[in-house]
Amino acid sequence: MPQAPLRDQLHREVLHGDDSYGLLPEFVGQVHDALEAGDETLIRDLVEPLHHADMADLIETLGGEDRALLVRATKGIFNADILPELDDAVRAEVIAELGFEDFAACLREVESDDAVYLAAQLEDDERAAVLAKLPTELRALIETALALPEYCAGRLMQRELVAVPSYWTVGETIDYLRSGARLPENFYKIFIVDPRHRPLGSVRLSMLLRARRPVRLSEIMDPKGTELPITMDQEEVAFLFRQKDLLSAPVVDASGRLVGRITVDDVVDVIDEEAEDDLFRLAGLSDGDLFSAIKDTVKARIGWLLINLGTAVLASLVIGAFEHTLQAVVALAVLMPIVASMGGNAGTQTLTIAVRALATKELTSSNAMRIVGKELVIGVLNGIMFALVTGAVAWVWFKDTMIGVVIGIAMVINMVAAALAGIIIPLVLDRLKVDPAVSSGVFLTTVTDVVGFFAFLGLAAVFIL
Amino acid sequence: MPQAPLRDQLHREVLHGDDSYGLLPEFVGQVHDALEAGDETLIRDLVEPLHHADMADLIETLGGEDRALLVRATKGIFNADILPELDDAVRAEVIAELGFEDFAACLREVESDDAVYLAAQLEDDERAAVLAKLPTELRALIETALALPEYCAGRLMQRELVAVPSYWTVGETIDYLRSGARLPENFYKIFIVDPRHRPLGSVRLSMLLRARRPVRLSEIMDPKGTELPITMDQEEVAFLFRQKDLLSAPVVDASGRLVGRITVDDVVDVIDEEAEDDLFRLAGLSDGDLFSAIKDTVKARIGWLLINLGTAVLASLVIGAFEHTLQAVVALAVLMPIVASMGGNAGTQTLTIAVRALATKELTSSNAMRIVGKELVIGVLNGIMFALVTGAVAWVWFKDTMIGVVIGIAMVINMVAAALAGIIIPLVLDRLKVDPAVSSGVFLTTVTDVVGFFAFLGLAAVFIL
Numbered sequence: 001m002p003q004a005p006l007r008d009q010l011h012r013e014v015l016h017g018d019d020s021y022g023l024l025p026e027f028v029g030q031v032h033d034a035l036e037a038g039d040e041t042l043i044r045d046l047v048e049p050l051h052h053a054d055m056a057d058l059i060e061t062l063g064g065e066d067r068a069l070l071v072r073a074t075k076g077i078f079n080a081d082i083l084p085e086l087d088d089a090v091r092a093e094v095i096a097e098l099g100f101e102d103f104a105a106c107l108r109e110v111e112s113d114d115a116v117y118l119a120a121q122l123e124d125d126e127r128a129a130v131l132a133k134l135p136t137e138l139r140a141l142i143e144t145a146l147a148l149p150e151y152c153a154g155r156l157m158q159r160e161l162v163a164v165p166s167y168w169t170v171g172e173t174i175d176y177l178r179s180g181a182r183l184p185e186n187f188y189k190i191f192i193v194d195p196r197h198r199p200l201g202s203v204r205l206s207m208l209l210r211a212r213r214p215v216r217l218s219e220i221m222d223p224k225g226t227e228l229p230i231t232m233d234q235e236e237v238a239f240l241f242r243q244k245d246l247l248s249a250p251v252v253d254a255s256g257r258l259v260g261r262i263t264v265d266d267v268v269d270v271i272d273e274e275a276e277d278d279l280f281r282l283a284g285l286s287d288g289d290l291f292s293a294i295k296d297t298v299k300a301r302i303g304w305l306l307i308n309l310g311t312a313v314l315a316s317l318v319i320g321a322f323e324h325t326l327q328a329v330v331a332l333a334v335l336m337p338i339v340a341s342m343g344g345n346a347g348t349q350t351l352t353i354a355v356r357a358l359a360t361k362e363l364t365s366s367n368a369m370r371i372v373g374k375e376l377v378i379g380v381l382n383g384i385m386f387a388l389v390t391g392a393v394a395w396v397w398f399k400d401t402m403i404g405v406v407i408g409i410a411m412v413i414n415m416v417a418a419a420l421a422g423i424i425i426p427l428v429l430d431r432l433k434v435d436p437a438v439s440s441g442v443f444l445t446t447v448t449d450v451v452g453f454f455a456f457l458g459l460a461a462v463f464i465l
Numbered sequence: 466m467p468q469a470p471l472r473d474q475l476h477r478e479v480l481h482g483d484d485s486y487g488l489l490p491e492f493v494g495q496v497h498d499a500l501e502a503g504d505e506t507l508i509r510d511l512v513e514p515l516h517h518a519d520m521a522d523l524i525e526t527l528g529g530e531d532r533a534l535l536v537r538a539t540k541g542i543f544n545a546d547i548l549p550e551l552d553d554a555v556r557a558e559v560i561a562e563l564g565f566e567d568f569a570a571c572l573r574e575v576e577s578d579d580a581v582y583l584a585a586q587l588e589d590d591e592r593a594a595v596l597a598k599l600p601t602e603l604r605a606l607i608e609t610a611l612a613l614p615e616y617c618a619g620r621l622m623q624r625e626l627v628a629v630p631s632y633w634t635v636g637e638t639i640d641y642l643r644s645g646a647r648l649p650e651n652f653y654k655i656f657i658v659d660p661r662h663r664p665l666g667s668v669r670l671s672m673l674l675r676a677r678r679p680v681r682l683s684e685i686m687d688p689k690g691t692e693l694p695i696t697m698d699q700e701e702v703a704f705l706f707r708q709k710d711l712l713s714a715p716v717v718d719a720s721g722r723l724v725g726r727i728t729v730d731d732v733v734d735v736i737d738e739e740a741e742d743d744l745f746r747l748a749g750l751s752d753g754d755l756f757s758a759i760k761d762t763v764k765a766r767i768g769w770l771l772i773n774l775g776t777a778v779l780a781s782l783v784i785g786a787f788e789h790t791l792q793a794v795v796a797l798a799v800l801m802p803i804v805a806s807m808g809g810n811a812g813t814q815t816l817t818i819a820v821r822a823l824a825t826k827e828l829t830s831s832n833a834m835r836i837v838g839k840e841l842v843i844g845v846l847n848g849i850m851f852a853l854v855t856g857a858v859a860w861v862w863f864k865d866t867m868i869g870v871v872i873g874i875a876m877v878i879n880m881v882a883a884a885l886a887g888i889i890i891p892l893v894l895d896r897l898k899v900d901p902a903v904s905s906g907v908f909l910t911t912v913t914d915v916v917g918f919f920a921f922l923g924l925a926a927v928f929i930l
Binding site: 025028029051053054057060061063087174177178180183184185186187188204205206208209210211212241242243244245247264265267268269271272275276278279280282283284285288289290291294297298301302304305308309312313315316319320323326327330331333334335336337338340341342345346348349351352353356357361362363364365366367370371374377378381382385386389390393397445449 | 490493494516518519522525526528552639642643645648649650651652653669670671673674675676677706707708709710712729730732733734736737740741743744745747748749750753754755756759762763766767769770773774777778780781784785788791792795796798799800801802803805806807810811813814816817818821822826827828829830831832835836839842843846847850851854855858862910914
């Protein structure tokens with residue numbers, strides 16, 4: 001069979017860091033051909049050895065029809081763990097193809113936090129239909145979790161954990177673990193709880209293994225450390241994990257009872273998403289849309305473009321106020337975009353630093369004034385440097401000293417405006433509890449365009465005409 | 466003492482998710498006052514209960530002189546774990562304040578991966594001075610690690626691990642762990658190695674605890690899974706951890722011997738950094754510079770601004786070619802920034818999606834053509850929609866049908882150019898092994914400015930004059 005060496009190669013390249021690792025185009029091509037030929041045995045031979053995450057990538061990489069064919073051909077061996085790995089838009093297609101029955105089976109197979117996550121993606125009526133097919137216990141678990149706010153600790157946590165009382169000895173605990181009690185498949189520490197099931201501390205398994213049997217857990221217990229309230233926002237959970245280098249933390253309900261645990265691997269995706277969100281929002285995107293339908297992509301992107309059209313028209317109104325000036329000195333029209341563009345770029349640098357520093361809590365009310373002062377100084381320095389360069393360029397180009405002087409002064413003004421706007425806009429939005437990543441950019445370019453055009457053309461109107 | 470309730474409050478607010486959590490300004494103020502008063506006892510009382518990461522935040526938040534005073538006042542109780550948490554610029558200050566002797570003591574205290582990381586930050590001569598003060602074993606370890614390429618698995622890994630042969634039983638293993646052999650403080654699994662110390666697999670501690678004493682490790686061993694070559698790039702390591710939901714993976718040298726382990730918490734920072742790098746690079750920043758000196762910040766940001774000045778002048782040259790057209794119809798000067806700006810923003814949306822998808826390996830050579838096609842369609846749709854809106858605005862504003870028609874056609878052209886440039890530029894740069902996050906933005910705005918001005922003014926020169 002020709003596919004075996006390819007599979008090996010896929011594996012080897014992933015391991016050895018060749019730049020072409022990931023799914024090889026040849027492999028994707030083979031799957032495509034097999035799908036077209038309708039050769040289900042070959043398809044299954046090809047994809048069965050794939051890790052579920054690689055299978056998710058394959059499903060995403062294939063076009064719409066191939067996707068449906070692949071899901072249909074592999075229904076019998078469909079690994080439930082593929083679903084959480086998929087992009088939202090692609091997952092919706094796959095679930096539709098699977099049908100409620102098979103999707104409900106998937107929910108039973110994945111870990112509880114993944115089941116909650118997947119159920120949350122469905123429309124209300126679909127969800128009702130799927131939940132009806134689940135065993136009572138799992139249905140109750142999912143419904144309870146979905147009643148919690150989105151993006152909170154309760155949605156991230158796993159309910160499976162090992163909790164024992166502090167008066168147990170190491171030996172008793174090990175015997176309990178060996179007794180075949182219903183335990184999670186994986187755990188890294190054991191939670192110690194009081195009689196009301198409130199966390200007292202935890203014992204790392206490495207400690208448990210190293211201690212002698214008669215030792216009481218209370219003697220080798222780590223202090224309980226950071227407890228996460230079930231309603232805590234996931235962004236804050238991620239912050240605490242990074243700040244305190246946590247590996248795992250107990251989640252407690254309103255009365256302080258231990259209800260679940262969050263481990264660092266649950267948080268990896270949150271950290272990644274939060275950073276990605278800032279990146280996308282600064283570019284005026286509501287979400288990653290690589291695999292979304294064209295209609296959805298256009299809908300998601302158009303809002304920002306409309307707002308941008310508004311600010312562009314506003315900038316044009318400013319220019320329009322100086323029509324006579326432009327008529328008299330057409331060189332101004334040639335040069336004016338330079339001032340606006342430099343302000344926009346310098347401001348975006350400051351803005352990006354500020355948005356990120358607010359997200360990572362490095363920029364706080366304690367040091368805000370110092371940072372504003374620093375950015376102001378940078379704005380002045382940048383302004384003076386670029387005033388000299390741009391002034392010289394304009395002077396040489398149009399052989400007119402006044403144009404050089406005017407563009408230089410306008411550059412200083414706009415660079416200072418850009419620096420201040422770049423730091424103050426996100427600070428103010430953050431204080432007003434508006435996500436600075438979403439809206440800072442619009443305000444900033446409005447400021448740098450309006451100030452840039454107004455300063456340049458206004459100065460020209462006064463000094464050149 | 467007044468500071469105790471504040472400390473409690475700090476803790477409470479971190480826990481309960483008040484938006485003002487993190488260091489309270491009042492607390493920072495108290496520390497500042499104590500530093501000014503030179504009251505070392507009070508200072509120590511205030512900061513001693515802080516988690517090392519909170520202490521790092523405090524050091525970053527304070528101004529330069531306070532920082533030095535704080536480090537001096539807390540030298541005796543300085544926690545080595547603070548150092549890896551600090552921003553590079555701030556860390557350099559703190560190390561200078563500590564002196565080589567105390568810094569070398571810190572290196573001995575932190576975990577081996579942190580010691581390597583910290584030693585890597587020093588200048589060559591400083592490093593030689595510090596290494597000379599370390600015990601031979603640690604010095605050799607750091608020197609070996611520093612000989613590896615930067616940002617590779619060998620720099621991330623911890624050398625401390627537990628490795629045992631596969632023929633051992635559970636009982637023998639537990640006895641070994643209890644024997645007080647030199648073991649790492651924390652471990653989550655035990656590596657199984659062959660006689661040449663090559664990994665065969667691993668046993669999770671939870672499995673070890675649940676199995677009975679006579680069971681052989683080979684019976685409960687997980688297959689070895691993903692091995693990381695010591696020279697693998699950290700970005701790729703992070704990708705594999707996320708892709709395969711790894712918690713821990715063995716690192717092997719060129720001959721396949723187990724030399725260390727990387728755990729998911731080591732990777733959290735890498736994932737965060739990679740996403741942050743994309744964010745910063747797209748904004749023309751080489752690095753986060755919130756706490757850098759003004760001189761360094763200006764130096765780091767000026768490169769991008771100079772390049773931007775070049776592209777702005779290029780755009781002006783295009784406008785300059787149409788001076789006569791602008792002279793004749795000054796309305797064109799008023800409207801022209803709209804076309805360029807809309808192209809720039811639409812292109813940036815596409816570009817951001819593409820850069821991120823390349824980083825997360827969702828955009829590959831297998832699906833590149835499909836995504837290019839999709840973006841092209843979106844460009845055409847956006848172009849038509851915004852052509853109608855902008856054309857109508859221009860027509861109403863200047864009561865001139867031809868201006869409306871010309872700006873509409875120019876809008877379609879520039880939106881299509883923006884869509885294609887937004888997806889093709891990062892794809893080509895990635896193929897050329899250039900980081901698309903760094904340089905895509907310049908190329909994109911050059912395309913959208915030049916095409917925008919040229920299409921609008923060129924069409925006007927043909928149809929209006």
